[in-house]
Amino acid sequence: MPKIHLLSEELINKIAAGEVIERPASVVKELVENSLDAGSTSIIVNIEDSGKKLIRVRDNGEGMDEEDARNSVLRHATSKIQKEEDLFAIATLGFRGEALASIAAVSKLSILTKQQQTREGFNLIVEGGSVVSSSVIPTERGTTIEVHNLFFNTPARKKFLKTDSVELRHIIDVVTHYALLHPLVSFKLFHGGNQLLHAPVIENARDNIASIYGVHVAKDLLEISYTDETTSISGFISTPYTVRNDRQQQVLFVNNRWVRSEEITNAVYKAYHSLLFVNKHPLFVLHLHLDSCAIDVNVHPQKSEIKIEQKEQVCFSVEKAVKETLQKNNLIPLVDVEFERQMQFRPVVKKSVQKNDGKYTFEQSKQEVFHVKEESPDQSAKASLPLVLGNNILPLPRSFPIMRILGQIHKTFFVAETQGGAYFIDQHAAQERVLYEQFMGQFMKEKVEVQYLLQGEIIEFLPGEKELVEDGKEVLERFGFFLEPFGEKTFLLKTVPLIFGRVQQPDFFYEVLTFLKEGKEKILERKEEIVTRMACRSAVMAGEVLTIQQMEAIINDLAKTELPYACPHGRPTLFKISAEELEKKFRRKG
Ligand SMILES: Nc1ncnc2c1ncn2[C@@H]1O[C@H](COP(=O)(O)OP(=O)(O)O)[C@@H](O)[C@H]1O
Ligand SMILES: [Mg+2]
The missing domain is CATH 3.30.230.10 (Ribosomal Protein S5; domain 2)
Incomplete structure (x- = not known):
C-alpha cells in the first residue's frame, strides 16, 4: 500500500499557521497590514485578554464583496499579486495570501465587510478553517475582522505563549510601529476597553512621534x-x-x-x-x-x-x-567624552594630587615592622580579628582586619595601615558591596526603607507601561517605589529606596521597569542582578574625592557585611601588601 498521501487543506493551513501566526501580535500585524493595504485612514484595534480571547481590527478601507470575502480565507488567495514579475516589485504589505487562511485555521474568525458602492455588508464566520455561517447585514464601509479564541485547536502553541504582559507588549509594539510609519492614518488601540494608544492623523513627523x-x-x-x-x-x-x-x-x-x-x-x-x-x-x-x-x-x-x-x-x-x-x-x-570616560576609569594623576596637603597623615610611632603571620583576605580569616577605625578602636566580634585609613590615592583607592602591612581598598567596589547587602537585607525582610520625594517625580509612560505598573504595583513597592496615578499618561513617583538615594531618582525606577517588562515573576528571579546594578550605580565612583570620615564610614559598613572581600560582581574590594614585601622591596631583608 502506498504510504504517501496529500494533506488536507485544513491541515496544510494549520501547519502554515505555525509559521505565520506565532502569537497574538502576529495576528494584529497581519490584520493591520491588510487594513493599510485596503487604503484605510482609520484603524481601531481592540484586544481582550492580551489577544488570547479577542482581537478585533476595524478599518474604513475599501472593503470586500461577498465573493472576495469568501476567497480571502482560502490559502494563496490574494488580490495583491498575480504573476511572477509582481513578486519583484511588491508595493503592498501583504502578497502571500496566507494570513487570513492561517488565522482562520487556528481561531474562530469573523469578517464583516462592506464596499463603498454596495448597500449592505457581508458577514462570514469561519471556525477552525470551515465556514460556519454567512449573512448579509447592514454595516459601514470598511472591514472589521474579529479573531476569537486564538489557538483554541493548537494547545501546544497556546502553551508556548509568554505571560499576558509580554504578549500585550508585542501587540503594543506592532501597533506603535505602524502608527509611527503612517502619520496620516489614525490608530487606536484598546485593551479590555482601556485606551493604550491614540495616534491621530498628524502630518508633522515629530508631532506624530510625540503622540x-x-x-x-x-x-x-x-x-x-x-x-x-x-x-x-x-x-x-x-x-x-x-x-x-x-x-x-x-x-x-x-x-x-x-x-x-x-x-x-x-x-x-x-x-x-x-x-x-x-x-x-x-x-x-x-x-x-x-x-x-x-x-x-x-x-x-x-x-x-x-x-x-x-x-x-x-x-x-x-x-x-x-x-x-x-x-x-x-x-x-x-x-x-572619551577623555572624561577615561578619567572615570583610569584617572589621570594631577600634579596637585601628588603634592598632597597633609591629608595623608601618618604617625611616626606606627612605623614599626610587625612580624605577624599573614592573614589572607578571605572568608576563613573572618573568625578572630577585631575592627579598628580612625583613632577609635572598636573591638567588634567580627572578622574584619584592623586598619587605619591614611588617605585616598587617585581619587579611587583608599590606603590603610594594618597589622603587618598596608591595605589598598577600591572605594567603588567596597561601597557597592555595602549597598548591595544593606538593600538585600531589607528586601528579603520585605522592609525596604524608603525616602519620600517632596513633590514626587512625574513619570511619563509609554503606551502599555501604565498597565505594566498597575499590574506590577506590589513588586515595585517591594523595591521601594510607591507610585500614585497622575493624569492619563503619567504617574507620580512618591518614594524611592533610601539606600540608593544618591542617584537621580527616576533612573532606577526606569531600570526596574525594564526588568518588569519581562514579567512579574522574572523580576524576583533576577533580583540579584537588579540590586547589583542599583548598587553599582549609586556607589561612589572612581574619581570622587572623599574625606577620611567618609572613607572610614565605608570601611565600617564594609566590615559589617557578610562577604566584605568582593563586590557583588565578584571583583576584590581590598588587598594587602605585607610589611615583609615592603622590606624586600627596600632590601631591608634578604
Ligand atoms: N481589511 C481588509 N480590507 C479589504 N480587503 C482585505 C482586508 N483584509 C484582507 N483583504 C483581502 O483578503 C486577501 C487575503 O488577505 P491575506 O490572507 O492577508 O493575504 P495577502 O494580504 O497576502 O493578500 C487580500 O489580498 C485582500 O484582498
Ligand atoms: Mg495580508
Whole structure:
C-alpha cells in the first residue's frame, strides 16, 4: 500500500499557521497590514485578554464583496499579486495570501465587510478553517475582522505563549510601529476597553512621534535627512543624553516595511560609538529607502526580515547618516567624552594630587615592622580579628582586619595601615558591596526603607507601561517605589529606596521597569542582578574625592557585611601588601 498521501487543506493551513501566526501580535500585524493595504485612514484595534480571547481590527478601507470575502480565507488567495514579475516589485504589505487562511485555521474568525458602492455588508464566520455561517447585514464601509479564541485547536502553541504582559507588549509594539510609519492614518488601540494608544492623523513627523512616545521624548530627538547613491534615510534619533534602558524604541522601516536587522542596528550603535554608556540604548525611528530591486521581502513568512543587496553599503550609509546628524548637532565632542570616560576609569594623576596637603597623615610611632603571620583576605580569616577605625578602636566580634585609613590615592583607592602591612581598598567596589547587602537585607525582610520625594517625580509612560505598573504595583513597592496615578499618561513617583538615594531618582525606577517588562515573576528571579546594578550605580565612583570620615564610614559598613572581600560582581574590594614585601622591596631583608 502506498504510504504517501496529500494533506488536507485544513491541515496544510494549520501547519502554515505555525509559521505565520506565532502569537497574538502576529495576528494584529497581519490584520493591520491588510487594513493599510485596503487604503484605510482609520484603524481601531481592540484586544481582550492580551489577544488570547479577542482581537478585533476595524478599518474604513475599501472593503470586500461577498465573493472576495469568501476567497480571502482560502490559502494563496490574494488580490495583491498575480504573476511572477509582481513578486519583484511588491508595493503592498501583504502578497502571500496566507494570513487570513492561517488565522482562520487556528481561531474562530469573523469578517464583516462592506464596499463603498454596495448597500449592505457581508458577514462570514469561519471556525477552525470551515465556514460556519454567512449573512448579509447592514454595516459601514470598511472591514472589521474579529479573531476569537486564538489557538483554541493548537494547545501546544497556546502553551508556548509568554505571560499576558509580554504578549500585550508585542501587540503594543506592532501597533506603535505602524502608527509611527503612517502619520496620516489614525490608530487606536484598546485593551479590555482601556485606551493604550491614540495616534491621530498628524502630518508633522515629530508631532506624530510625540503622540506615540510622549512629548518629553519627542522634543529631544534629532532629525535625520541623508541621501547618497544607494540609500536615502530620514527619521529621528535620540541625543546621547536621552537614551533608554532597553531597545524597545528602535524602529526600522525599509521601503515602508517594518523590519528587523541586526546589522543596520549595529551600524547605528557604531555611529554613537563612545557617546553611549554601557547598557544604554539610543532611540531611533529610521526610514530607509532603497531601490525596490535591491531588496527581497520574500524571505520570511512573517515578512519581518528582508534580504538587502549591498548590505554593507547600506550599513555604511546608516552609520554615516547618524554620525553626521550627531555632528551637526554638536554632539560629537568625541575627544572630550572619551577623555572624561577615561578619567572615570583610569584617572589621570594631577600634579596637585601628588603634592598632597597633609591629608595623608601618618604617625611616626606606627612605623614599626610587625612580624605577624599573614592573614589572607578571605572568608576563613573572618573568625578572630577585631575592627579598628580612625583613632577609635572598636573591638567588634567580627572578622574584619584592623586598619587605619591614611588617605585616598587617585581619587579611587583608599590606603590603610594594618597589622603587618598596608591595605589598598577600591572605594567603588567596597561601597557597592555595602549597598548591595544593606538593600538585600531589607528586601528579603520585605522592609525596604524608603525616602519620600517632596513633590514626587512625574513619570511619563509609554503606551502599555501604565498597565505594566498597575499590574506590577506590589513588586515595585517591594523595591521601594510607591507610585500614585497622575493624569492619563503619567504617574507620580512618591518614594524611592533610601539606600540608593544618591542617584537621580527616576533612573532606577526606569531600570526596574525594564526588568518588569519581562514579567512579574522574572523580576524576583533576577533580583540579584537588579540590586547589583542599583548598587553599582549609586556607589561612589572612581574619581570622587572623599574625606577620611567618609572613607572610614565605608570601611565600617564594609566590615559589617557578610562577604566584605568582593563586590557583588565578584571583583576584590581590598588587598594587602605585607610589611615583609615592603622590606624586600627596600632590601631591608634578604
Ligand atoms: N481589511 C481588509 N480590507 C479589504 N480587503 C482585505 C482586508 N483584509 C484582507 N483583504 C483581502 O483578503 C486577501 C487575503 O488577505 P491575506 O490572507 O492577508 O493575504 P495577502 O494580504 O497576502 O493578500 C487580500 O489580498 C485582500 O484582498
Ligand atoms: Mg495580508
